[in-house]
Amino acid sequence: VSELFHALAAPARRHILDALTQRDGQTLFELCTRLAAHQDDALSRQAVSQHLDVLERCGLVTTRREGRYKFHYLDTTPLRTIVDRWPIDTGKDDPS
């Protein structure tokens, strides 16, 4: 779990996940293009690539080789470990 929280702690990596929710299955180049449009601090291609490695290691991003191209996909399955540990729907009445 600590690897997951570490991955989510960096704003740049959260932006990458945001970009993948806009369109799933992107090349490194497309991700850089989308991040460049929304980031205040521009990230180099190498930096994005390294962030993707971190996200891939904790399972939030998977890559698939399709022909000669490599695409990145979002996988939110690891987030389930958070709500499994601290359930968010306990049946209690909504306090509001």
Add this chain to the structure above:
Amino acid sequence: MRIHVTSVQVDDQVKALSFYTDVLGFVKKNDVPIGGEDRWLTVVAPDDLDGTELLLEPDRYPGFAELKAALTADGIPATSFAVDDIEAETKRLLDLGVVFTQLPVEQGPVSTAVFDDTCGNLIQILQLSS
């Protein structure tokens, strides 16, 4: 100094000429034998016949293979062409069977898309919003 010619490295000049003219719509400008099967083969935009030429250069130099494979895997285009209407151009190329690795994405003042030139390169098209 002017930029007179720029190049893409293609795996087959015959196939490349067909793709860059029949599919993309450029026109052949120069076609000169330079030894063996190789040609000095350039194309230009149909509405800018005296503009910058694109050289369709044979890619047999060994270093090109590794570079092209790496760029293509990461979706990085070899070069970029300007279009007036990126949505229309993308649809036209898709209808012709062109493979896109990136459909149009708006990034501030420009929209870009990336497709495969069938000769080992990715090509970006770019529209500047008015």
